[in-house]
Amino acid sequence: MQLSKSEEELMNVLWKQKKAFMKDLLEAYPDPKPANTTIATLLKRMHDKGFIAYKSFGRSREYYPLVKKKAYFSKHVNGLIKNFFDDSPTQFASFFTQETNLSKEELEDLKRLIDHEIKNK
Amino acid sequence: MQLSKSEEELMNVLWKQKKAFMKDLLEAYPDPKPANTTIATLLKRMHDKGFIAYKSFGRSREYYPLVKKKAYFSKHVNGLIKNFFDDSPTQFASFFTQETNLSKEELEDLKRLIDHEIKNK
DNA sequence: TTTATAATTCTACATTTGTAGAATTAAAAT
DNA sequence: ATTTTAATTCTACAAATGTAGAATTATAAA
Numbered sequence: 001m002q003l004s005k006s007e008e009e010l011m012n013v014l015w016k017q018k019k020a021f022m023k024d025l026l027e028a029y030p031d032p033k034p035a036n037t038t039i040a041t042l043l044k045r046m047h048d049k050g051f052i053a054y055k056s057f058g059r060s061r062e063y064y065p066l067v068k069k070k071a072y073f074s075k076h077v078n079g080l081i082k083n084f085f086d087d088s089p090t091q092f093a094s095f096f097t098q099e100t101n102l103s104k105e106e107l108e109d110l111k112r113l114i115d116h117e118i119k120n121k
Numbered sequence: 122m123q124l125s126k127s128e129e130e131l132m133n134v135l136w137k138q139k140k141a142f143m144k145d146l147l148e149a150y151p152d153p154k155p156a157n158t159t160i161a162t163l164l165k166r167m168h169d170k171g172f173i174a175y176k177s178f179g180r181s182r183e184y185y186p187l188v189k190k191k192a193y194f195s196k197h198v199n200g201l202i203k204n205f206f207d208d209s210p211t212q213f214a215s216f217f218t219q220e221t222n223l224s225k226e227e228l229e230d231l232k233r234l235i236d237h238e239i240k241n242k
Numbered sequence: 243t244t245t246a247t248a249a250t251t252c253t254a255c256a257t258t259t260g261t262a263g264a265a266t267t268a269a270a271a272t
Numbered sequence: 273a274t275t276t277t278a279a280t281t282c283t284a285c286a287a288a289t290g291t292a293g294a295a296t297t298a299t300a301a302a
Contacts, residue, residue, distance in 0.1 A: 037279095045259090059279060060269085084190070094234055096214070097234060098238065099199075100195075102238070156293080
């Protein structure tokens, strides 16, 4: 089962904070903040879906992710590539380098990174 | 307004075919194919959302995309980068090169491509 | 001309999603 | 001891989504 848009958003906050109480999560939202029951509902659903867990401290709970950001996005990006770029990462990469406005510096960085990856093969 | 998952799927078929009648779209689906009314509903919704248009031929319609795949994904990938990679394409690129299993050859290709981009700046 | 094909419009309905009020409560602060 | 804070559970509900049956029809094929 998948995270929905707004669940993803919350998940991202949690990834950043690593672990957090509801209050901390809520605080991370820009104004106008959602109702705390909204966050509570999302947390419950995310828990049901198996993406997060928590440690209870009396009445409160400290939530933490069960799924790593990397793993999550691996799946996503790979799905994207499979569905829209005919399963060709190269095609996607090509698209990516052309469509995101990378500066010369960023491109240089990226090149270095790729060199590094090549050496590791 | 956004395309939903299954609308995206259909959109992708249409992008591949460039223009198509309902029958052609339906045929592109793997078995078990959805009901044709399902496709009809999706097409109607996609039309309402402004992603496709059609030319009428008597009773039938030849559908075509109003949005280019590139434009569509630009927005998407950029959204992804903004939301999950702190607005840093480099961070995303790094993630991407490490997480998708690119072969040495593909990495070389990618490098060439980046070189090309750099020259264009 | 009868029949088959491909499509259209309408209606329907279960699920999922976004959002939050009401009631309740444990723990913390005063 | 009383009030405030942070959270929880329950309930609710509109909108979006996935899926498709029923009825209807123009066009093409036999």
